[in-house]
Amino acid sequence: MKRIVIAIAGASGSIYSKLLLDRLEKLRDQWDEVSLVITENAKQVWETELGDEGYKKNSFKNFGTSDFTAPFASGSGKYDTMVIIPCSMGTLGRIATGISNDLISRAADVILKERRKLICVIRDTPYNLIHIRNMETVTLAGGIICPASPSFYSKPSSVEQVGATVVDRVLDLAGFDIKTFRWGEK
Secondary structure (H helix, E strand, O other): HHHHHHEOOOOHHHHHHHHHHHHHOHHHHHEEEEEEEOOHHHHHHHHHHHHOOHHHOOOEEEEEEOOOHHHOHHHOOOEEEEEEEEOOOOHHHHHHHHOOOHHHHHHHHHHHHHOEEEEEOOOOOOOOOOHHHHHHHHOOOOOOOOOOOOOOOOOOHHHHHHHHHHHHHHHOOOOOOOOOOOOOOO
């Protein structure tokens, strides 16, 4: 059973975080605890992109970005996975340089120092050299950079289905047992 932190940063791509939260609700038998941190920018982007305040409608433990008493702000909290979806380049940069100025960057620092799984679902494009070097640094530190690049071989027919190709990849990386399109399987 897993203890997971989901962080939503202020990059475009709220559909990905919404789909991940929805999927995790349905995978309750595979996790013990899911905690959620969402930035103020992410709330504004969610409302702009999805037209609602759906980020408020979940059964997960919610923490503010300045709540350093959250259990996952320390390695003793024993969280095994953190997914930042979407992960803004600002958030990635702070993680890459060890700046723990909010709960998201602190939790990512803890996950990396404890040699646990950090998945950063970056959405920005194109990349500049600073972005590429920050991705390299986080990768060398043990993190996984998972660009929000959808696949199309499953022939998705809606925005949600396109987004699900990314979310399913994230769930695979996080070690969940899910039913999804698999290349070469019928």
